Amino acid sequence: MRSGLFAILMVLPALALTALPASAAGLRDVIDALETPFKASTPEGQRIQDYTADFFQESRIASLDRLQRARGQVSVRFDYRRGQVPTVLFNWEYREPTTQEIVSDGKTLWVYLPENNQVIQSDIEMVSKARETDPMTFLTGLGNLSRDFQISFAEPNRDAEGNYVLDLRPRRSSALLNRMVIVVDRDAAEPTATTKSTVGIEDKNFPVEPSTRPKRLSRGPDLDATRETRSESIKIGPEPVGGLLFPILSTTVYDPNGNSTTIEFSDLRLNRGLSTSQFQFILPAGVEVVRPTGKEMGF
Numbered sequence: 001m002r003s004g005l006f007a008i009l010m011v012l013p014a015l016a017l018t019a020l021p022a023s024a025a026g027l028r029d030v031i032d033a034l035e036t037p038f039k040a041s042t043p044e045g046q047r048i049q050d051y052t053a054d055f056f057q058e059s060r061i062a063s064l065d066r067l068q069r070a071r072g073q074v075s076v077r078f079d080y081r082r083g084q085v086p087t088v089l090f091n092w093e094y095r096e097p098t099t100q101e102i103v104s105d106g107k108t109l110w111v112y113l114p115e116n117n118q119v120i121q122s123d124i125e126m127v128s129k130a131r132e133t134d135p136m137t138f139l140t141g142l143g144n145l146s147r148d149f150q151i152s153f154a155e156p157n158r159d160a161e162g163n164y165v166l167d168l169r170p171r172r173s174s175a176l177l178n179r180m181v182i183v184v185d186r187d188a189a190e191p192t193a194t195t196k197s198t199v200g201i202e203d204k205n206f207p208v209e210p211s212t213r214p215k216r217l218s219r220g221p222d223l224d225a226t227r228e229t230r231s232e233s234i235k236i237g238p239e240p241v242g243g244l245l246f247p248i249l250s251t252t253v254y255d256p257n258g259n260s261t262t263i264e265f266s267d268l269r270l271n272r273g274l275s276t277s278q279f280q281f282i283l284p285a286g287v288e289v290v291r292p293t294g295k296e297m298g299f
Contacts, residue, residue: 023190024190025164025186025189025190027151027152027153029189029190030153030164030166030184030189031145031146031151031166033184033185033188033189033247034142034145034166034182034184034188034247034248035142035143035144035145035146036143037142037143037245037246037247038078038086038142038143039143039144040080040085040086040143042143044080047078047080048078048246048270048271049077049078049271049273050075050076050077050078050270050271050272050273050274051075051076051246051268051269051270051271051272052073052074052075052076052268052269052272052274053073053074053265053266053267053268053269054071054072054073054074054265054266054267055071055072055073055074055092055263055264055265055266056069056070056071056263056264056265056266057069057070057071057261057262057263058261058262058263059259059260059261059262060259060260060261061259062257062258062259062260063257063258063259068097069096069097070094070096070097071094071095071096072092072093072094072095072096073093073095074090074091074092074093074265075090075091075274075278075279076088076089076090076091077089077090077274077276077278077279079106085143085144086143087106088104088106089104089105089106089276089278089279090102090103090104090279091103091104091278091279098115099114099115100112100113100114100115101281103279103280103281104124104279105276105279105280105281106124106279107123107124107125108121108122108123108124108281109121109122109123109124110281112281112284112287116288117286117287117288118287118288118289118290119281119283119287119288119289119290120290120291120292121289121290121291122291122292126293145168148170148171149168149169149170149171149180150168150169150170150171151166151167151168152166152167153165153166153167154166154167154181155167159183161186162186163183163184163185163186163249164183164184164186164189165181165182165183165184166181166182166183166184167179167180167181168180168181168182174256175256176255176256177253177254177255178254178255178256179253179254180251180252180253180254181251181252181254182248182250182251183248183249183250183251184247184248184249185245185246185247185248185249187245188245188246188247189247246268246270249264250262250263250264251263
């Protein structure tokens with residue numbers, strides 16, 4: 001369940017156009033490409049305001065050498081009005097293998113477990129205070145990752161598709177997070193004149209060509225599905241902004257025990273103007289409400 005919240009960080013492969021090759025980006029260029037769309041100082045038309053996507057999650061339990069797979073839908077909204085780090089509102093709906101929901105309106109966190117007929121309700125500020133030394137609480141600050149993590153290129157620093165692979169280590173020790181690997185879209189890190197002016201806009205004058213990049217993550221026999229091309233799987237909002245790209249293709253989070261969680265997304269809808277009402281949890285009748293306190297609070 002905890003790993004579901006990691007997915008706040010994750011966004012989907014960005015829409016690609018055929019363009020002239022760009023030169024390899026340096027580490028600073030890749031970090032800037034990762035952080036800039038989520039900074040409060042970034043002009044509004046160039047920021048990620050919200051997104052909705054289907055997600056696939058694969059977690060590995062190291063001690064049992066076992067994989068757990070899940071899928072569902074996520075909606076996320078960033079509120080940039082409250083300072084340098086935006087407030088994050090989110091709604092994670094798990095549909096397989098079991099149903100559960102993780103919701104936050106930026107003030108309260110609800111974790112709904114229908115099988116247990118129970119919802120765990122926590123105050124976001126109290127969660128942050130209880131885990132103030134835990135880098136996991138900083139992950140909502142995507143525009144400030146270099147502040148909270150030491151970032152370097154992974155080995156190798158490119159994946160099979162030419163995207164950049166970053167290795168993030170928390171600057172402060174954590175009992176929950178040891179390392180995170182983020183794959184950054186090469187089109188975001190290596191913007192060409194074509195991608196800057198037209199990516200994200202479906203226009204008859206700029207037809208989108210399907211990507212030829214191979215599939216990235218095996219979904220296993222029970223959840224296997226052919227990955228759509230990037231142009232087919234991404235739906236931009238009603239008033240898309242030229243040049244806007246989601247920089248993150250995937251993230252993998254490792255804890256100190258060697259467990260890991262990887263999340264990928266499909267059918268992404270970007271900047272649709274999501275209402276805050278979508279991030280209010282409506283308590284079903286007869287469900288027990290549990291309100292933890294202290295160190296046991298949170299994810």
